[in-house]
Amino acid sequence: MYIAELKLWNFRKYGAGSNDFDIETPDLCVPFEKGMNILIGENDSGKSAIVDALKLVLKTHAYEWIKVEQSDFARNSEKLRIELHFSGITNDEAKHFIEWLGWYEENDEKRPKLILIYQAELREGKIIPTDVxxxxxxxxxxxxxxxxxxxKTTYLKALRDADSELMAKKNSRLSQILQEHKLFKKVKGKKHTLEEIFDDANGLIKNYFNNEEVNEDKKSNKEQIVKPINKFLEDFIDERHFSKFDITAAEIKNILEKISLGIEEHTNLGLGTMNRLFMAAELLHLKKENYDGLKLCMIEELEAHLHPQAQMKIIQALDREAQTDIQFILTTHSPNIASKVDLKSLIICKNDNVFPLGEKYTFLGAEIKEGKYDNSYEYLKRFLDVTKSNLFFARGVILVEGWSEEILIPEIATKLNFDLSKNEVSIVNVGSTACLHFAKIFLRTDDKELNVPVSIISDLDTREYEREPQIDANGKQIKKGKVKQYDIIKQKIDEYDKIRIKRITAVLDKKSDFVRPFISKLWTFEWCLLKSDQLGAAFKEVLKNVHTDTFKACGIEQEWEIGLAKLLLSKSLQKTQLAFELSEKIKEMESISFQKTDSFFYIIEAIKHACKNGN
Structure with a gap:
């Protein structure tokens, strides 16, 4: 069994504050997959609220005191509700919930379904909770x-104090974990093996303190320790009370509280190693044999105290476990983790809503393109690395095709008073013309909008002489010019919109105002720099510096164009070096002002669009 859906009404930030809410219309609905589910998003995006709602209903194996607080009620509300919907219930699991089960059809077969309901109210400032x-x-x-x-669920909180949790002490977390394991369950009327071991140890301890043999200082152990204490007891109480030394009460609970966990032949372990050891211990709950209950593990901020390589190693190991019958619900701020899991496992938390990236919700799945299947999931699985995964946490995104754009755009933005870091805008260098694979993350088949402005910056990639149609002496067109890439991308986005409209009941022709292409009107990014009224002169200086042999004798504009065209066509243009040197020159400029007629103005529009949500 697994949690298929969470529904919230008036829980923290998810709610309109109305006490007359409609149970058919939740304020938030979170769909979960059977295996791995990762909630990602910026700070205060609602990830922890989702996890806490689950904990409030399910409780945890850690025996935490979890109860509803006044802060759990949405603003201006006095009533909240949480529902958990379970699917995939086997017959062995269903037997524990027969009185509460319902049924649903799956592949022409009726399957059991379980829905948990929790409600609470505020009356005169006091919380009135109810049973689940x-x-x-x-x-x-x-x-x-x-x-x-x-x-019950296995839960690891953020910023875990693993050292304290694994230390031997009363009610230690380690003792609670071990007590849950069948190995430490007692058979009625029979002592556990560990209790017998401790009985023997206590006998030896008692004999040591009561030993009457005289040692080197001519006094026995009993004479030095036990007799003085017993004499005081006789004076303090009476002669019938005698002292007893032992390790601990020989009960399994007390014994387990005396156990600590470490790593063999290693001492003074760091936070990262202790954290991993603690997670390994907690996951014992998920490895119970013949267990017919919920196997759910929730981990907040998996990356806590872990360096990037450790994060990747652990998420890959958990992902393998998720292929069995274990469900994981994780929260993270880490691009490392986001880049290492299947995109279908990710759920973006943003704008008081959630945006799953499963096939039912995005255009990332297979679609026919020129007679072939174009599956963005497969493409992004290979190319969505850690540097590109920061787009999940950004307030704006600029998708570019190469290093030149990635190097120059931040400097140009700064000169225009659009600091990309301050505005939390990510530049994602896709390293090719495959921007649409990444843009499809933000183009959804449902009626939700992430409200993240995405600027797709691309070159026209059509040479000047190929753009214009050829006309004969009679004014007839002999051969059409190539279709502009702008038209191709715009047409593609329009196609997504049409498909989306068909998949939902809404009849409004709603298009995405957030995902927009910004395509050069000239051949390439560098060609636009050459023709720019504002940056052309500086670009010519760096061209002459980097490609001296080609440009040392250039005079008229045509000579510059011919030289740049040769380098572009031969793919020998040092684009990264040119961009770096030009960025240094831009830093030295006092100000930059672009007119709409400037060949580089499309970049300015792209920057402004991506910064729409900025600070």
Whole structure:
């Protein structure tokens, strides 16, 4: 069994504050997959609220005191509701919830379904909680304690104090983990093996303190320790009370509280290693044999105390576990983690909503393109690395095709008073003309809008002499020019919109105002620099410096064009070096002002669009 859906009404930031909410229309609906689910997003985007809602209903194996607080109610509301919908329930699992189950059809077969319901109210400033209920009628019946035991979750909080949790102490987390394991369950009327071991140890301890043999200082152990204490006891109480030395009460709970966990032949372990050891111990709950309950692990900020390589190693290991019957719900701010999992596992938290990246919700799945399948999931699996994954956490995105744009655009933006870092805008260098694969992350088939402005910057990639149609003496067109790439991208986005409209019931012709292409009107990015009224002169200086042999004798504009065209066609233009040197010159400029007629103005428009959500 696994959680298929979470629904919230008036829970923290997810709610309109109305106490007359409609149970058919939740303020938030979060779909989950059977295996791996990763909630990603910027700070305060609602990831922890989702996890806390799950904990509030399910409780955890850690015996935490979890209760609803006043801060859990949405602003101006006095009533909240949480629903958890479970699917994939096997017959062995269903037997624990027979009184509360409903049914749904899956592949022409009826399967059991379980819905948990939790509600709470504020009355005169006091919280009135209710029991967790279950049922299909929207109200449900109280779920008893025995059934709830099969729904507990394994939970690791953010900024875990692994050293303290694994230390031997009363009610230690390690002792709680071990007590849950069948290996430490006692058979009624019979001592556990560990208790017998401790009985023997206590006997040896007692004999040591009561030893009457005289040692080097001519006094026995009993005479030095036990007799003085017993004499005081006789004076303080009476002669019938005697002292006893032992390790601990020989009960399994007390014994497990005396156990600590470390790594063999290693001492003074760092936070990162202790954190990994603690996670390994907690995951014991998910490895119970013949267990018919929920196997769910929730981890907040998996990356805590872990360097990037460790993050990747751990998420890959957890991803393998997710291929079995374990469900994971994780939160993260780490691009390293986001880049290492299947995109279908990601759920973007933004604008008080969630945006799953599964096939039902985006255009990332397979689609026919020129008679072939163009699956962006497969493409991004190979090329969405850690440097590009920061787009999931950005307030604006600029997709570029190469290093020249990535180097120059931040400097130009700064001169125009659009600091990309301050505006939390990410430049994503896709290293090719495959910007649309990345843009499709933000183009959805549902009626939701991420409200993240995405600027797709691309070259026209059509040479000047190929753009114009050829005309004969009678004014007839002999051969059409190539279709502009702008038209291709714009047409593609329009196609996505048409498909999306068909998939939803809305009839409005709603297009994305956030994902927009900005295509050069001339051949390439460098060609636009050469023809720019504002940057052309500086670009010619660096051209002459980097490609001296080609440009040392250039005079008229045509000579510059011929030289640049030769280098572009032969693919020998040192684009990165040119961009770096030009960026240094831009830093020295006092100000930059572009007119709409400037060949470089499309870049300025792209910068402004991406910064729409800026500070």
């Amino acid at each position: 209920k279950a049922g299909m009628d929207g109200t449900g019946y109280i779920l008893n304690a025995e059934a709830r035991e099969y729904l």
